[in-house]
Amino acid sequence: MSLRPAPDASLSADRRSRELTDTVGGPAVDVLVVGLGATGAGAALDAAARGLSVAAVDAHDLAFGTSRWSSKLIHGGLRYLAAGQFDVAHESAVERGALMERTAPHLVRAQPFVLPLTPLVSRGQAALAWAGFHAGDALRLAARTARATLPQPRRLSAVETRRLAPALRADGLRGGLLSWDGRLVDDARLVTALARTAAAHGARVLTRVRALELTGSGARVRDELTGEEGEIRARAVINASGVWAGGLVDGIRIRPSRGTHLILREQDLGPLPAGLHIPVPGETNRFVLVLPQGDGRVYVGLTDEPVEGDIPDVPEVPETDIGFLLDVLGSVLNLPVRRADVVGAFAGLRPLLDTSPEGHHDSAARTSDISRRHAVLTSSEGVITVVGGKLTTYRRMAEDAVDAAVAGRGLGAGPSPTAHLPLVGAASREALDALRAPRHLVRRYGTEAPAVLALGRGDARLGERVLPGHPVTGAELVWAVRHEGALDEADVLDRRTRIGVVPADRAAALEAVRNLVGEGLARRG
Numbered sequence: 001m002s003l004r005p006a007p008d009a010s011l012s013a014d015r016r017s018r019e020l021t022d023t024v025g026g027p028a029v030d031v032l033v034v035g036l037g038a039t040g041a042g043a044a045l046d047a048a049a050r051g052l053s054v055a056a057v058d059a060h061d062l063a064f065g066t067s068r069w070s071s072k073l074i075h076g077g078l079r080y081l082a083a084g085q086f087d088v089a090h091e092s093a094v095e096r097g098a099l100m101e102r103t104a105p106h107l108v109r110a111q112p113f114v115l116p117l118t119p120l121v122s123r124g125q126a127a128l129a130w131a132g133f134h135a136g137d138a139l140r141l142a143a144r145t146a147r148a149t150l151p152q153p154r155r156l157s158a159v160e161t162r163r164l165a166p167a168l169r170a171d172g173l174r175g176g177l178l179s180w181d182g183r184l185v186d187d188a189r190l191v192t193a194l195a196r197t198a199a200a201h202g203a204r205v206l207t208r209v210r211a212l213e214l215t216g217s218g219a220r221v222r223d224e225l226t227g228e229e230g231e232i233r234a235r236a237v238i239n240a241s242g243v244w245a246g247g248l249v250d251g252i253r254i255r256p257s258r259g260t261h262l263i264l265r266e267q268d269l270g271p272l273p274a275g276l277h278i279p280v281p282g283e284t285n286r287f288v289l290v291l292p293q294g295d296g297r298v299y300v301g302l303t304d305e306p307v308e309g310d311i312p313d314v315p316e317v318p319e320t321d322i323g324f325l326l327d328v329l330g331s332v333l334n335l336p337v338r339r340a341d342v343v344g345a346f347a348g349l350r351p352l353l354d355t356s357p358e359g360h361h362d363s364a365a366r367t368s369d370i371s372r373r374h375a376v377l378t379s380s381e382g383v384i385t386v387v388g389g390k391l392t393t394y395r396r397m398a399e400d401a402v403d404a405a406v407a408g409r410g411l412g413a414g415p416s417p418t419a420h421l422p423l424v425g426a427a428s429r430e431a432l433d434a435l436r437a438p439r440h441l442v443r444r445y446g447t448e449a450p451a452v453l454a455l456g457r458g459d460a461r462l463g464e465r466v467l468p469g470h471p472v473t474g475a476e477l478v479w480a481v482r483h484e485g486a487l488d489e490a491d492v493l494d495r496r497t498r499i500g501v502v503p504a505d506r507a508a509a510l511e512a513v514r515n516l517v518g519e520g521l522a523r524r525g
Contacts, residue, residue: 009200009424011485019055019204024221024230029053029204030411031402032219032234034211034248037067038187038391040240041194041205042398042418047238048201049421050402050413055232056195056203057221059210060313061491063191066242068495069315069348070391071261071289071302074099074108074182076143076150077392078136079285088373089139095393096182097145103395104423106432106446107190110150111183112274114164115287118332119172121279126177128284129277130155133179153179164274169334178274183291185443187391188495192484193423200424207485214239214248216382225487236405239385240398242351243311249379254387255354256311260321261301263344263502264337269298278332288328294440296469297343297502300325307349315347344502353388376404384408395419424448440471445479452479462516467509472497477516489513 023029031047033040036058044056058064074096077089099108117126133153140150154177161176162168184190195205208224218233239249246252266272269290276290291299303321322345329337353375374389374397386401399416406413425446435442437449445452455475456463462474480486480496493500493513500506 009196010483011196011199011205012482013485013487015199016206016208016485016487020206020209020223023055023204023206023232024223026233028218028233028235029055030234030413031055031236031238031405032057032232033238033240034058034214034219035065035239035241035244036062036191036195036205036207037065037240037242038063038191038194038394039242039386039389039397039401040238041191041198042394043238043240043386043401044203044205045194045198045201045421046395046398046402046416046418047405047413048198048203049417050406050415052402052411052413054198054203055206055234056198057206057209057211057219057232059208059224061207061487061495062195062205062485063188063495064313065244066348066350067191067391068188069259069261069346070184070187071259071291071299072184072187072293073111073289073291073392074184075390075392076136076139076181078132078139078181081132081135081139083285085373090142091396092390092392093139093143093145095396097140097143097149098395098419099392100149100182101145102420102422102426103418104190104193104426105429106425106427106442107185107193107423107444108182109185109443110180111291112151112164113179113181113277113289114156114161114274115177115179115277115279116161116165116168116332117174117176118169120281120331125279125284126174129279130177133177136179136181150180150182153177164272165276166271167269167333167335168276169332179277182392184391185294186498188498189444190423192496193425196424196484197421205485208487211241211248214381214383216379235411236409237383238401238405239383240401242387243349245351245385245387247311249383249385251379252377252385252387253354255352256307256349257352258305258307258315258321258347258349259302260305260317260325260345260347261299262322262325262342263346264298264300264341265343266292266296266298268337268341269333272298276332278328280328281331288325290329293498294443295471295498297498300329303347311349315349317345317347321345321347343504346501350390351387374400376400378404378408382408441476444476452476455479466497466512466516467499467505470499470505470509472499474512474516477513481517486517489517492517 030052033056077092081089156176272292441449
């Protein structure tokens, strides 16, 4: 039996309306998933792929929370290896290999990084980093990821280092260390692909549906578009709401950690064929990352700071984070990057599990020291909550959560098939390279790229770029509405594309997006 998704992987407003009517007040589903970030969408796919009936809800949109604010990296676990968390490191490397070679090779590719050996990096630190990169390559081997997928690390001369990163200061540059890791074209696109693949396997994916109360047999929910409330009955309930998990289930204590990224224009840094690892002065195993996006933007991140108090829907970026990142960036660049050069910034909250004795955690303790292991917890009422972890291991987190639901609620289902289940748009590297479509479309849509391109050929307006200097076309906006579940311009600007992450770009594109999204909704199906 083929594990490729059925053709009907499209999400739309019409499909949402039909399935919401069938679900609220209807017969019980096997599994209800609350939260449609990477882990929740992954759990919906995992359960549906095992043949279970599934409903998955989110109060907002796909990837509305933490899953759109990551570094877009699929890590091999080197950081966890350095911290002695060997099981987490190996799990990360295995999951990275699965994404790059089997489940999402269109969305995840190899990213080169240069660690410049500046006067701020001692020879001892350089030797430690070099040993770490070789250990990371050993992780790749242990995970059975091909060398062709992730090349081996190597030393660079000063000339080679400047060629890969011309913006670096030449004075005192001894050379560099080149390493490779996995890189997502866009974290929100991964979530969209997960949700659509789940839908192709029969899952009901319902955005703008808020869970008001959870029990072991379902949830009271509210349609955020109409205000109507009702019940969704389920044999098992999985709480995958991330940093908001503790608000739905008693006894879950989350220690959020804020990761901030700056957005710069590529023109301000010059060409960057590779990303950069910039050591944080005074730290032995902490780096700021410089990540060229391929769309004229560069991300610089990230911080790891504890967050106290209420959890906002969209975290704010404090000036202290911006100043810290600019200072580290300025330590290696030839030209200064000023506050005025920062065209945007975003912050995400990692849902780290607080395992300290209740009421006794040290608010000054660094969240960077908290383990990235995930946990699957079952409440006294039978609600299963999955917390902790990280983007790279979303699939394993989802599998463990569904395993707990199957075992705990006596559901008739076999083991998870998702380690070998291609997501919508996936194909071999050779097949992707042979597609007759622009490379930026193939990297975002995989085998669906020709269909997106065809929309633009049928209507000249849709073939045009929405914003000068940015690759997104009108066809992609209409595709987002017809096939990817976007319900309004915010869904399109902020999650199906990355236009909205730069406020000036968002404002410049808003009118065109409103017009095209309106047409897409009028002709949806």
